[in-house]
Amino acid sequence: MPAGTAARAADWVATYDALASRRDTLSPAELDELGLAAWFLGHESECERTWDAAHRAYLEAGETDAAMRCVFWLGFTLADRGEVVRAGAWMARLAELSAASAPSLLGDAALALAQGATAYAQGRVEESVGLCERAAASARAAGDLDLEVLATMSLARSLVFSGRPVEGFAAMDRVMLAVSSGRVSDRAAGPAYCAVIASCIDRWDIDRARVWTRDLSEWCDAQRGLEPFRGECSVHRASVLQLLGEWDEAAATLADVCERERRALALEHAYYGVAELHRLAGRRDEAEAAYRRAAELGREVQPGLARLRRDEGRTATARSGIVRALESAPSLSIRAELLAAQVELEVEHGDPAVAAGAAAQLRAMADLMATPYLGAQADRADARLLLQADAADRALPLLRRAWSAWRQLEAPYEAAVTRVLLGRANRAAGDEEAAQLEFDAARTVLADLGAVADLDRLERTAAGAGRSAAAASAGLTRREVEVLRLIAGGRTNRQIAQELFLSERTVARHVSNILGKLGLANRAGATAFAFEHGLAAAS
Structure with missing residues (x-):
């Protein structure tokens, strides 16, 4: 996947100031541009009022397609903010305009995309696939690359969710290549970046997430005054930084989000990330406080909180927390982490049958998504079961394959945790020297990262x-x-x-x-x- 081209610079503060100073004399297109500038600056009420005025001005000028495009963006941005009722009202207005005007490809694209997004949100995924395919085709025929990119993005998400990840990720790549080429407007680039990266992280496609997160960061930096994507961009970036072992930089990035961000969705993920970094570093009180803040904002705080309870010696509480979280139908990414944690906790402190069931579910997810991260998680989970069953000879190949995947992903913490298990497997196989070599390698990495809780467990394991x-x-x-x-x-x-x-x-x-x-x-x-x-x- 090639990296993106240099982001185009845009000064939304200057654009807004220049247009707002002569609001009463603006053309429909200039009103549209003012609404866009207000959106980028986070002036949400101003954005809605201005785009409403722009759509009415377009209609008076007889530019129905432009009016429908304006109404679509109003509904789209409101839905993105979670204002479902008002977004629905504007999408209903889009349907009215479409029904009252002559048939047009652009109108069909906008309406099909809006209907596809609604179908996806309501769980009618196969219907969403068909509507998004129609929207992409109509937008392509109309020559509207922005709508085509958004339709393809929505199609990709629906394909992945419907169990067709290969097709879905291929569609995501098409979106990102179009965005990075510079042919897509900033209006569409931001939502496309965020939606695709969120989908990649949600499905643990770390390679894609790493590439596109870097490009999103560059795009955000090129937009003066940008507000809507700064928080999401930073949270995505912090997730990748944590995986890559850049914990200090990840912590600084998340602290900035917690201080400046207003949107609850970005904040809840930021506080959870902060809690995880505190937990890994052995700062239990700080981790507890951050988990509580994330929970107040609506974030599922498992499996992080369960691992904190495990470190405190409260294993029964940890295990019940995982069970409760799994019963609440979590997102795909959280479910994968919950299952991996359940295997670990049940093997060490609980019911091997429960651990086996969780490992089987994790393996099914890994086979479906076919990403290296989930494959390594599944291999490590299966290896834990085999170690518990005194089958070290069968665990060793799985652990070596998992370690190789973590190394390829440049994920030092995950690689080190796997090397601890490799040490245990070698010891169980009668090779104490090889075991100590693995423990030493893991110790070096964990000490460099400052993973205090894991170092403590490692020392107890290595002592033997x-x-x-x-x-x-x-x-x-x-x-x-x-x-x-x-x-x-x-x-x-x-x-x-x-x-x-x-x-x-x-x-x-x-x-x-x-x-x-x-x-x-x-x-x-x-x-x-x-x-x-x-x-x-x-x-």
């Missing part, structure tokens, strides 16, 4: 058996005991790294951890501790 009572009481992991023995044997960090097949950076972190846990100032003290407690290697 075979430590002395002194090492256990000090909280030393098996790998740290190995490093301590080599310190006591006089090895340098470089020699330890070569002997254990680690990087010097990882060895330095182990040495720092050992000294900190033992309350010692230097390697000499560590050597003395090792000899005193029988941890030094035999000569």
Whole structure:
């Protein structure tokens, strides 16, 4: 998928000021442009009044197609804001104009698209597919690329939702290629970007989301005064940044949304994202507060809240929270995450049969959507079940395939979590050395990310058996005991790294951890501790 071209600069503040200063003398087209500028600036009431005036001025001038296009945009933007009743009134006005005027391709396109959007919202997905196909064809014949792009966008969404994701994603690509070519007006570009990216993220098509989110950010930056898409753009961008391991930048982006955004839909997702980053970093009180704010705004706060409860040791509460969320018919993307979390929680703390059922549902979703992200989630879920059933030999290939997918997606956190499971599988298969290598690799990534809760679980997993009572009481992991023995044997960090097949950076972190846990100032003290407690290697 090629990247988009440079976004065209637009100064909506200057456009609005210039047109508003002579409102009483504006032509129908200029009124239309003023309404568009008001929309981009977030002046919602002004936008509706002006577009209403523009549509009436078009009718007086005998420009019926332009009037219908204006009415369509009024209904479309109101529906996008969630004002269903008023949007419906304007779409009814569109139907009146269409019925009272001579047949036209543009009128047919606008009306079919409006009807298709209504059918989709009411769950009549197959009907929506047919209407959107008709709208796209009519818009194409009328030479209106904006309406054609919006119709194709709506068609793509309906196709994916109806179980035809390959066709749907292909339609999305056509939309984005048209937008990035610069042939689509800014009026259509913003809604197209947001709708397609939201669909990609909702279906965990991360490759597409990453490309188009970058282009949307550039487009937003080129629009001076832009308001309607800034919040959504930032939330989408933060989701991608979090997946890519850029947690600090994601947190800063979401904090800005929480401070400046007015729309509840963008805010609820922003607060949930903030909560997730706090949870991952071990800041439980801050996570709790952000989850509560997201819930107040209407966001489903599972599975994040369940994982927070798990970290607090409240596993029964965590499991019941997942069950409740699954019963509430969540969106596709949230359902996938809920199922993955249910597998994890039930395998570790609950009912293996429930875990198996959740894994089967996740696998069916992955097979349907055929995206690398969902495939890796399904592989990891199945591997958890196999590990629980003492079938490490069958879990290992699934985990390696999942890890490879996460690496291809450049998702360091997900890759690290998978390497922890790879370590467990290797240990269960009798290869402790390979297990420790996986744990070390995961530890390095999780420490760099600041994933405190996961590091704590990793240390408990990596410790295993075979430590002395002194090492256990000090909280030393098996790998740290190995490093301590080599310190006591006089090895340098470089020699330890070569002997254990680690990087010097990882060895330095182990040495720092050992000294900190033992309350010692230097390697000499560590050597003395090792000899005193029988941890030094035999000569």
